[in-house]
Amino acid sequence: MIYDATTRIAEAALCLRARLGGSRALRERLVCTGAPGPAAIWLHAASVGELTSARVVIKALAARHPLTVTTNSETGRALAQDWGLPARLAPLDLPGALARFLDAARPALAITVEGEFWPLRSRLLAERGIRQAMIGARMSERSAGTWARFPRIIGPMLGRVAALSAQDQGSEARLLNLGLPHRALLPRLDLKLLAPAAQPVPPDSAARDRVILAASTHEGEDGPVLDAFAALRDARPDLRLILAPRHPDRGDAIAALIAARGLSFARRSVGADDAPPGGVLLADTLGEMARWYARAGICIIGGSLQDHGGHTPWEPAAHGCALIHGPHVGNFVEAFDALDGHGAARPAGDLAATLSRLTDTPDEARAMGRAARAVLVDRAGDPAALIARLDDLARAPGGPDIGII
Structure with a gap:
């Protein structure tokens, strides 16, 4: 009751602001102008990251049903439009804005990517018989603790969810504890891994065996990589190194480090596409990392030295690279534990010695790359069951009061 009354007061104030010259984005979120077209599915994602992670699922559903996308950011909206999908900013969780949106769109299914819970949206969808689903759902321990203090809000919202695929086991358990019905559970999927898992694997080749990639290096990492490569090159003059800094504006400083070691090199920023034999390609550009993963049989993970x-280890794993990492993997502890445990990655230790072993025994490096790919595919999961369930929900007849608690 308090939330309902508060949103009505807030909406009146925001509508007045919009009439007095509020921003175009505000008018769009109030659904004052440009109502959406009809769509069988309303898919909501916060912004670019969430949209990108769910692209495999979105593409599959859009091929089967009219689908409209909403986001909380203008950059997210632009990305969905670039994909050729109808997209707009999401309606605010206000009664008039939601009613206008739903009157125009008339979806059969509303899908939320990852983790947003809006009480009024949840109730109004249920009142109209619009089924609700969540994909890649996540719930941190901290968020779960906060929601646990409001069981009469989170419980009904979760109770109305017809289908949910959690991002990880911890999120799934916390959502169940907060009131998600077991019948709604679908197999867990890590949405962020679906696209890498669908990436074609470059074929093994002697050329890849001889290329080492240092991916997304930071200041202080380039020197040790170059030293290890220089020591290795004396015994293997056919090897090549691709050094791709995280921040290409460090290109001049890195070029000086390469020259100081007497290594021949070429720069991508001036058009070079390959390293000279026994030398270095300084990949000082943005947006081309997939190109370098495909060239290299061995990848040193930057930011870990x-x-x-x-x-992320998953992009090079998608390309079947043998993975080498330093001790600093706090951003991906679980991922590196799994990869190390399956023989797909190994700590750098003595970097020159590690590289020497893998370049001298290319079959071992190839086996590591295949293992990395296998771990990725296993952790990504198969989205087929999820897509089929969402497809069924979008086709099934609805009606008022479905799922209301």
Whole structure:
């Protein structure tokens, strides 16, 4: 009752502001202008990251049903529009805005990506017989503790969910404890891994065996990598190194480090596409990392040699790279534990010795790359069951009062 009354007062104030010259974004979120077209599915994602992670699922559903996307950010809206989908900013959790949106869109199914809970949206969807689903759902311990203090709000919202796929086991358990019915559970999927898992794997080749990639390096990491490569090159003059800094504006400083070690090199920023034999390609550009993963049989994970928490191992794993990492992997502890445990990755230790072993025994490096790919595919999961369930929910007849608690 308090929430309902508060939202009505807030909406009146915001509508007045919109009439007096409020921003275009505010008018869009109040659904004062430009109502959405009809759609069988309303999919909501906070912004670019959530949209990108769910792209495999979104693409599959959009091929089957009219689908409209809403986001909380203008950049997210622009991304969905770039994909050719109808997209707009999400209606605010206000009674008039939601009513206008739902009157125009008339969806059969509303899908939320990851983790947003809006009490009024949940209730109004149920009152109209619109089924509700969540994909890649997450619930941190901290958020669960907060929601546990409001069981009469979170319980009914979760009780109305017809289908939910959690991002991880911990989130699933916390959502069940807060009131999610077991019947709503679908197999867990890590949405962020679906796209990498669908990436074609470059074929094994002698050329890949001879290329080492240092991916997304930070200041303080380039020197040790170059030293290890220089020591290795004396015995293996056919090796090449691709050094791709996290911040390409460090290119000049890194070029000086390469020159100081007497290594020949070329720069991508001036058009080079390969390293000279026994030399270095300084990949000082943005947006081309997939190109370098496909070239290299061995990948050193940047941000892990110095204390930056490490960068994702999943993109190089998708390309079948053998993975080497330093001790600083706090951003992906569970991922590196799994990869290390399956022989897909290993700590750098003596970096020169580790690289020497893998370049001298390419079959071992290839086996590591295959293991990395297998771990990725297993952890990503198969989205087929999820997509089929959402497809069924979008097709099933609805009606008022479905799922109301």
